[in-house]
Amino acid sequence: MTPVVRTVLGDLDPGVLGRVDAHDHLFLCSPQLPGQELDDVAAARAELVEFARLGGGTVVQWTPYGLGRRAAELPVLARESDVHLVAATGLHQARHYAGDVLAEVAGPRLAEVFVRELTEGIAGAPGVRAGLVKVAGGYHGLDAHARWTMAAAAEAHQATGVTVGVHLEHGTSGLEVAELLCGELGVAPASVILGHLNRFPDDRGLRELAATGCFLGFEGPSRAHHATDWRLFDALAGLIDAGHADRVLVGGDTVVASARATTGEGPGLPYLPRVLWPRLAREFGHEAETAITVANPARALAL
Structure with missing residues (x-):
């Protein structure tokens, strides 16, 4: 089967994505962030238009089920901005949800919810399909909720070939996640993205994670985690040199x-x-910059 990337406007050849923001949010509402909701369509449009003007080609929205994805808005925004958008299914940590939201998916098998959103359409946005499953670990460990969601994500991967993106809490538990997903649950390492590694810039640990074959996500600068932003290029240099x-x-x-x-x-x-x-490009050269912004995300997102 020819690899494709599933965007909100349909499946695309991975080679047409351009430069990719591999982890971002256009819309996000969580009880953990009261009063700070990303829910303004006009503001999302303005961000995308400026992103495109400066040379951006694709944005991957990691907002999963039940956190205000506003998936029905995404196709219009993609057309208006000329930016490819990849949406997510999946579940975040339990603390981000009111009890009634988790109850919605507790009845059906969770993997079936993910697969339906990947193949038929996202809840509330028929025909707008997700192209990523987002799940989350805990701080230096995995609780029962994390293991439940990761098992469902693995089933969805086996059924569709979808990539599993993992929020690592403060950048921790990467090896435990890789061992669970790629070992016990059988997800191909090249279909796993371990996110937020800028928040735990341990050079030896990062090289160990790279050896698993998973993709390593660095997001920022982050207003919430800016204390590690200055370590970003040292961390990237260590990985590139290795x-x-x-x-x-x-x-x-x-x-x-x-x-x-x-x-x-x-x-x-x-x-x-x-x-x-x-x-x-200045720090590592054009070839490395193109790998990080174009070639790697095209491979990481391919179904």
């Missing part, structure tokens, strides 16, 4: 309205094409 440039992904991870560039205080989606991608 021969792992083909494992690295970068994203913006805008999670609150104040972090938008066009309507808030920034840095927002435009930061990647405006600052981060050019600096990757």
Whole structure:
């Protein structure tokens, strides 16, 4: 089967994605972030238009089930901005949900919910299909909720070939996640993205994670985790010098309205094409920058 990337406007050849923001949010509402909701369609449009003007080609929205994805808005935004958008199914940590939201998916088998959103359409947005399953670990460990969601994500991967993106809490538990998903549950390592590794910049640990064959996600600068932003390029240099440039992904991870560039205080989606991608080229050369922004996400997102 020819690999494709599943966007909100349909399946695409991975080679047409352009430069990719591999982990971000256009819409997100969580009880853990009261009063900071990403729910403004006009603001999302402004971010995407500026992202495209600066050379961005694709944004992967990691917002999963029940957290205000507004999936029905995404096809219009993709057309208006000329940016490819990949939406997510999946579940975040239990603490991000009110009890009634989790009850909605507790009855049916969770894997069936994920597969339906990947193949038929996202809840509330018929025909708009997800192209990623997002799940989450805990801080230095995996609780029962994490294991339940990861088992369902693995089933969805086996049924569809979808990539599993994992929120690592403060960048921890990466090896435990890789051992569970790729060992016990049989997910191909090249179909796993371990996210938020900028929040735990342990060079030895990062090289060990790269050796698993999973993709390694670095998101930022982050307004919530800015204390590790200055370590980003040291971490990337260590991986590139060790021969792992083909494992690295970068994203913006805008999670609150104040972090938008066009309507808030920034840095927002435009930061990647405006600052981060050019600096990757200056620091590591054009070949490495193209691998990180174009080639790696095309492979990581391919079904």
